[in-house]
Amino acid sequence: MTETLSIYLYDENLNERAGKLASNLNIPLVRDIPREKESFKLCFGEGKVFLQGGGMELVPDFTDLSDRVKPGRLNTEVLVKACKIKGDNNTTVFDATAGLGEDSFILAAAGFNVILYEKDPVIYELLLNSWERGRKDPKIGAILSRMHIYSGDSTEALSMLTEKPGVVLLDPMFPERKKSGLIKKKFQLLQKLESPCDDEEGLMAAALKGAGKRIVIKRPAKGPDLAGRVPDFSYPGKAVRYDCILINS
Numbered sequence: 388m389t390e391t392l393s394i395y396l397y398d399e400n401l402n403e404r405a406g407k408l409a410s411n412l413n414i415p416l417v418r419d420i421p422r423e424k425e426s427f428k429l430c431f432g433e434g435k436v437f438l439q440g441g442g443m444e445l446v447p448d449f450t451d452l453s454d455r456v457k458p459g460r461l462n463t464e465v466l467v468k469a470c471k472i473k474g475d476n477n478t479t480v481f482d483a484t485a486g487l488g489e490d491s492f493i494l495a496a497a498g499f500n501v502i503l504y505e506k507d508p509v510i511y512e513l514l515l516n517s518w519e520r521g522r523k524d525p526k527i528g529a530i531l532s533r534m535h536i537y538s539g540d541s542t543e544a545l546s547m548l549t550e551k552p553g554v555v556l557l558d559p560m561f562p563e564r565k566k567s568g569l570i571k572k573k574f575q576l577l578q579k580l581e582s583p584c585d586d587e588e589g590l591m592a593a594a595l596k597g598a599g600k601r602i603v604i605k606r607p608a609k610g611p612d613l614a615g616r617v618p619d620f621s622y623p624g625k626a627v628r629y630d631c632i633l634i635n636s
Protein backbone atom coordinates (compact mmCIF):
# COMPACT_ATOMS: atom_id res chain seq x y z
CA MET A 388 0.00 0.00 0.00
CA THR A 389 1.44 3.35 -1.00
CA GLU A 390 -0.63 5.57 1.34
CA THR A 391 -1.79 4.99 4.91
CA LEU A 392 -5.34 3.72 4.97
CA SER A 393 -7.91 4.18 7.74
CA ILE A 394 -11.07 2.16 8.24
CA TYR A 395 -14.26 4.08 9.03
CA LEU A 396 -17.51 2.56 10.22
CA TYR A 397 -20.77 4.39 9.51
CA ASP A 398 -23.10 1.38 9.53
CA GLU A 399 -23.26 -0.74 12.69
CA ASN A 400 -24.65 -3.67 10.66
CA LEU A 401 -21.18 -3.95 9.12
CA ASN A 402 -19.43 -3.72 12.47
CA GLU A 403 -18.27 -7.34 12.52
CA ARG A 404 -16.69 -7.25 9.05
CA ALA A 405 -15.09 -3.84 9.58
CA GLY A 406 -13.78 -4.83 13.02
CA LYS A 407 -12.29 -8.08 11.72
CA LEU A 408 -10.48 -6.31 8.88
CA ALA A 409 -9.17 -3.54 11.15
CA SER A 410 -7.86 -6.12 13.57
CA ASN A 411 -6.23 -8.17 10.76
CA LEU A 412 -4.52 -5.04 9.47
CA ASN A 413 -3.71 -3.93 12.99
CA ILE A 414 -5.20 -0.46 12.54
CA PRO A 415 -7.93 1.25 14.58
CA LEU A 416 -11.57 1.17 13.52
CA VAL A 417 -12.77 4.79 13.42
CA ARG A 418 -16.38 5.66 14.38
CA ASP A 419 -18.48 8.79 14.88
CA ILE A 420 -16.58 11.07 12.54
CA PRO A 421 -17.88 13.86 10.35
CA ARG A 422 -18.32 12.87 6.68
CA GLU A 423 -15.58 14.06 4.35
CA LYS A 424 -13.93 12.63 1.25
CA GLU A 425 -10.42 14.00 1.65
CA SER A 426 -8.58 11.45 3.79
CA PHE A 427 -7.75 8.05 2.30
CA LYS A 428 -10.03 5.46 3.87
CA LEU A 429 -12.10 2.34 3.45
CA CYS A 430 -15.67 3.05 4.54
CA PHE A 431 -18.32 0.64 5.80
CA GLY A 432 -21.55 2.60 5.42
CA GLU A 433 -25.17 2.13 4.26
CA GLY A 434 -24.57 -1.55 3.51
CA LYS A 435 -21.68 -0.69 1.20
CA VAL A 436 -17.91 -0.96 1.38
CA PHE A 437 -16.15 1.79 -0.55
CA LEU A 438 -12.98 3.84 -0.84
CA GLN A 439 -12.66 7.59 -0.36
CA GLY A 440 -9.78 10.00 -0.67
CA GLY A 441 -8.71 13.26 -2.29
CA GLY A 442 -12.36 14.27 -2.75
CA MET A 443 -13.08 11.09 -4.76
CA GLU A 444 -15.11 7.99 -4.04
CA LEU A 445 -14.96 4.48 -5.48
CA VAL A 446 -18.00 2.30 -4.84
CA PRO A 447 -17.46 -0.90 -6.83
CA ASP A 448 -20.68 -1.90 -8.55
CA PHE A 449 -21.06 -4.70 -11.07
CA THR A 450 -24.10 -3.00 -12.63
CA ASP A 451 -21.63 -0.45 -14.06
CA LEU A 452 -20.61 -3.25 -16.46
CA SER A 453 -24.17 -3.93 -17.67
CA ASP A 454 -23.55 -2.50 -21.14
CA ARG A 455 -20.60 -4.84 -21.72
CA VAL A 456 -22.71 -7.94 -21.05
CA LYS A 457 -25.62 -7.02 -23.32
CA PRO A 458 -26.53 -9.74 -25.83
CA GLY A 459 -24.29 -9.43 -28.87
CA ARG A 460 -21.55 -7.57 -26.99
CA LEU A 461 -20.04 -10.54 -25.16
CA ASN A 462 -18.87 -12.35 -28.27
CA THR A 463 -16.86 -9.28 -29.20
CA GLU A 464 -14.96 -9.34 -25.87
CA VAL A 465 -11.40 -10.44 -26.64
CA LEU A 466 -11.09 -11.91 -23.13
CA VAL A 467 -14.00 -14.26 -23.85
CA LYS A 468 -12.38 -15.36 -27.12
CA ALA A 469 -9.07 -15.98 -25.36
CA CYS A 470 -10.66 -18.18 -22.67
CA LYS A 471 -12.91 -20.21 -25.00
CA ILE A 472 -11.73 -23.79 -25.39
CA LYS A 473 -13.07 -25.62 -28.44
CA GLY A 474 -15.46 -28.45 -27.58
CA ASP A 475 -15.70 -27.48 -23.90
CA ASN A 476 -18.88 -25.60 -23.01
CA ASN A 477 -18.43 -25.87 -19.27
CA THR A 478 -15.00 -24.37 -18.71
CA THR A 479 -13.94 -23.20 -15.26
CA VAL A 480 -11.66 -20.17 -15.19
CA PHE A 481 -9.44 -19.65 -12.15
CA ASP A 482 -8.88 -15.88 -11.85
CA ALA A 483 -5.63 -15.77 -9.89
CA THR A 484 -5.53 -11.95 -9.69
CA ALA A 485 -9.16 -11.03 -9.05
CA GLY A 486 -8.95 -7.30 -8.24
CA LEU A 487 -12.51 -5.95 -8.31
CA GLY A 488 -13.61 -8.90 -10.43
CA GLU A 489 -14.42 -7.03 -13.66
CA ASP A 490 -12.78 -9.56 -15.98
CA SER A 491 -14.38 -12.42 -14.05
CA PHE A 492 -17.79 -10.77 -14.37
CA ILE A 493 -17.45 -10.61 -18.17
CA LEU A 494 -16.46 -14.29 -18.21
CA ALA A 495 -19.30 -15.32 -15.88
CA ALA A 496 -21.75 -13.42 -18.12
CA ALA A 497 -20.43 -15.44 -21.06
CA GLY A 498 -21.28 -18.64 -19.16
CA PHE A 499 -17.92 -19.58 -17.59
CA ASN A 500 -17.73 -20.73 -13.97
CA VAL A 501 -15.16 -18.53 -12.30
CA ILE A 502 -13.09 -19.03 -9.16
CA LEU A 503 -11.54 -15.78 -7.97
CA TYR A 504 -8.62 -15.28 -5.59
CA GLU A 505 -7.67 -11.88 -4.21
CA LYS A 506 -4.76 -11.58 -1.80
CA ASP A 507 -5.13 -7.98 -0.69
CA PRO A 508 -7.57 -7.98 2.26
CA VAL A 509 -8.92 -4.50 1.50
CA ILE A 510 -9.52 -5.17 -2.20
CA TYR A 511 -11.09 -8.51 -1.22
CA GLU A 512 -13.53 -6.70 1.10
CA LEU A 513 -14.50 -4.27 -1.71
CA LEU A 514 -14.96 -7.18 -4.14
CA LEU A 515 -16.96 -9.34 -1.74
CA ASN A 516 -19.32 -6.52 -0.79
CA SER A 517 -20.03 -5.53 -4.40
CA TRP A 518 -20.66 -9.22 -5.18
CA GLU A 519 -23.08 -9.51 -2.22
CA ARG A 520 -25.00 -6.39 -3.29
CA GLY A 521 -25.07 -7.52 -6.92
CA ARG A 522 -26.40 -10.97 -6.01
CA LYS A 523 -29.64 -9.28 -4.85
CA ASP A 524 -30.09 -7.54 -8.20
CA PRO A 525 -32.33 -9.63 -10.48
CA LYS A 526 -30.56 -8.26 -13.59
CA ILE A 527 -27.10 -9.57 -12.65
CA GLY A 528 -27.67 -11.99 -9.73
CA ALA A 529 -27.52 -15.08 -11.96
CA ILE A 530 -24.22 -13.95 -13.49
CA LEU A 531 -22.70 -13.41 -10.05
CA SER A 532 -23.82 -16.87 -8.92
CA ARG A 533 -21.17 -18.25 -11.29
CA MET A 534 -18.42 -16.31 -9.46
CA HIS A 535 -16.88 -17.92 -6.37
CA ILE A 536 -14.72 -15.52 -4.39
CA TYR A 537 -11.87 -16.41 -2.03
CA SER A 538 -9.44 -14.37 0.01
CA GLY A 539 -5.83 -15.48 -0.23
CA ASP A 540 -2.74 -15.95 -2.33
CA SER A 541 -3.59 -17.79 -5.54
CA THR A 542 -0.09 -19.21 -5.93
CA GLU A 543 -0.71 -21.32 -2.82
CA ALA A 544 -4.27 -22.19 -3.84
CA LEU A 545 -3.19 -23.26 -7.34
CA SER A 546 -0.69 -25.72 -5.92
CA MET A 547 -3.35 -27.40 -3.78
CA LEU A 548 -6.17 -27.89 -6.31
CA THR A 549 -7.78 -31.33 -6.44
CA GLU A 550 -9.44 -30.57 -9.80
CA LYS A 551 -7.70 -28.45 -12.41
CA PRO A 552 -9.64 -25.56 -13.97
CA GLY A 553 -9.52 -25.40 -17.78
CA VAL A 554 -8.11 -21.87 -17.74
CA VAL A 555 -5.98 -19.86 -15.32
CA LEU A 556 -6.32 -16.12 -15.88
CA LEU A 557 -3.48 -13.82 -14.81
CA ASP A 558 -3.64 -10.03 -14.70
CA PRO A 559 -0.98 -8.90 -12.26
CA MET A 560 -0.39 -5.21 -11.81
CA PHE A 561 2.07 -4.04 -14.42
CA PRO A 562 5.20 -2.40 -12.96
CA GLU A 563 4.81 0.78 -14.98
CA ARG A 564 1.64 2.29 -13.61
CA LYS A 565 -0.54 4.21 -16.00
CA LYS A 566 -0.09 7.95 -15.68
CA SER A 567 -2.83 9.17 -13.35
CA GLY A 568 -4.34 11.36 -16.10
CA LEU A 569 -4.95 8.30 -18.24
CA ILE A 570 -7.09 6.33 -15.82
CA LYS A 571 -10.54 7.11 -14.51
CA LYS A 572 -10.20 9.34 -11.48
CA LYS A 573 -11.88 7.02 -9.01
CA PHE A 574 -9.58 4.13 -10.00
CA GLN A 575 -6.64 6.22 -8.85
CA LEU A 576 -7.87 5.36 -5.35
CA LEU A 577 -7.52 1.65 -6.11
CA GLN A 578 -3.99 2.16 -7.38
CA LYS A 579 -3.01 3.37 -3.93
CA LEU A 580 -3.73 -0.15 -2.64
CA GLU A 581 -2.13 -2.19 -5.40
CA SER A 582 1.57 -2.88 -5.58
CA PRO A 583 3.18 -3.96 -8.84
CA CYS A 584 3.67 -7.74 -9.06
CA ASP A 585 7.00 -8.68 -7.49
CA ASP A 586 6.87 -12.42 -8.22
CA GLU A 587 6.04 -12.94 -11.90
CA GLU A 588 7.98 -16.22 -11.94
CA GLY A 589 6.08 -17.58 -8.90
CA LEU A 590 2.73 -16.67 -10.43
CA MET A 591 3.68 -18.22 -13.76
CA ALA A 592 4.99 -21.42 -12.13
CA ALA A 593 1.79 -21.81 -10.08
CA ALA A 594 -0.37 -21.25 -13.17
CA LEU A 595 1.61 -23.80 -15.19
CA LYS A 596 1.07 -26.33 -12.41
CA GLY A 597 -2.62 -25.52 -11.83
CA ALA A 598 -4.06 -24.95 -15.32
CA GLY A 599 -5.77 -27.85 -17.09
CA LYS A 600 -5.62 -26.55 -20.65
CA ARG A 601 -4.57 -22.93 -20.94
CA ILE A 602 -3.17 -19.88 -19.22
CA VAL A 603 -4.52 -16.52 -20.36
CA ILE A 604 -2.48 -13.45 -19.43
CA LYS A 605 -3.71 -9.87 -19.73
CA ARG A 606 -0.85 -7.52 -20.59
CA PRO A 607 -0.54 -3.91 -21.72
CA ALA A 608 -0.60 -3.97 -25.55
CA LYS A 609 3.12 -3.33 -25.83
CA GLY A 610 4.23 -4.74 -22.47
CA PRO A 611 6.82 -7.51 -22.13
CA ASP A 612 5.78 -11.16 -21.72
CA LEU A 613 4.95 -12.16 -18.15
CA ALA A 614 8.00 -13.75 -16.50
CA GLY A 615 9.69 -13.66 -19.94
CA ARG A 616 7.61 -16.64 -21.10
CA VAL A 617 6.80 -16.45 -24.82
CA PRO A 618 3.09 -17.24 -25.37
CA ASP A 619 1.84 -19.82 -27.89
CA PHE A 620 -0.41 -17.16 -29.39
CA SER A 621 -1.92 -13.77 -28.51
CA TYR A 622 -5.10 -11.81 -29.07
CA PRO A 623 -4.01 -8.22 -29.66
CA GLY A 624 -6.11 -5.24 -28.65
CA LYS A 625 -5.76 -1.46 -28.62
CA ALA A 626 -4.79 -1.05 -24.97
CA VAL A 627 -4.27 -4.63 -23.81
CA ARG A 628 -3.45 -7.99 -25.34
CA TYR A 629 -4.24 -11.49 -24.12
CA ASP A 630 -1.35 -13.96 -24.27
CA CYS A 631 -2.25 -17.65 -24.28
CA ILE A 632 -0.03 -20.50 -23.12
CA LEU A 633 -1.25 -23.99 -23.93
CA ILE A 634 -0.77 -26.79 -21.42
CA ASN A 635 0.25 -30.08 -23.00
CA SER A 636 -1.36 -32.80 -20.95
Ligand SMILES: C[S@@+](CC[C@H](N)C(=O)[O-])C[C@H]1O[C@@H](n2cnc3c(N)ncnc32)[C@H](O)[C@@H]1O
Nearest residue numbers: 484485486487488489490505506507540541558
Ligand atom coordinates in the same frame (compact mmCIF):
# COMPACT_ATOMS: atom_id res chain seq x y z
C1 LIG B 1 -4.54 -5.46 -12.05
S1 LIG B 1 -5.49 -6.11 -10.72
C2 LIG B 1 -6.59 -7.23 -11.50
C3 LIG B 1 -7.82 -6.57 -12.07
C4 LIG B 1 -8.87 -7.58 -12.48
N1 LIG B 1 -8.42 -8.36 -13.64
C5 LIG B 1 -10.21 -6.93 -12.78
O1 LIG B 1 -10.75 -7.13 -13.88
O2 LIG B 1 -10.76 -6.24 -11.89
C6 LIG B 1 -4.39 -7.24 -9.95
C7 LIG B 1 -4.94 -7.80 -8.63
O3 LIG B 1 -4.32 -9.07 -8.39
C8 LIG B 1 -4.08 -9.21 -7.02
N2 LIG B 1 -3.01 -10.23 -6.87
C9 LIG B 1 -1.73 -10.14 -7.32
N3 LIG B 1 -1.06 -11.28 -7.05
C10 LIG B 1 -1.96 -12.12 -6.45
C11 LIG B 1 -1.87 -13.44 -5.92
N4 LIG B 1 -0.73 -14.13 -5.96
N5 LIG B 1 -2.98 -14.01 -5.37
C12 LIG B 1 -4.14 -13.30 -5.34
N6 LIG B 1 -4.28 -12.04 -5.79
C13 LIG B 1 -3.21 -11.45 -6.34
C14 LIG B 1 -3.69 -7.81 -6.57
O4 LIG B 1 -3.87 -7.63 -5.19
C15 LIG B 1 -4.64 -6.95 -7.40
O5 LIG B 1 -5.85 -6.71 -6.72
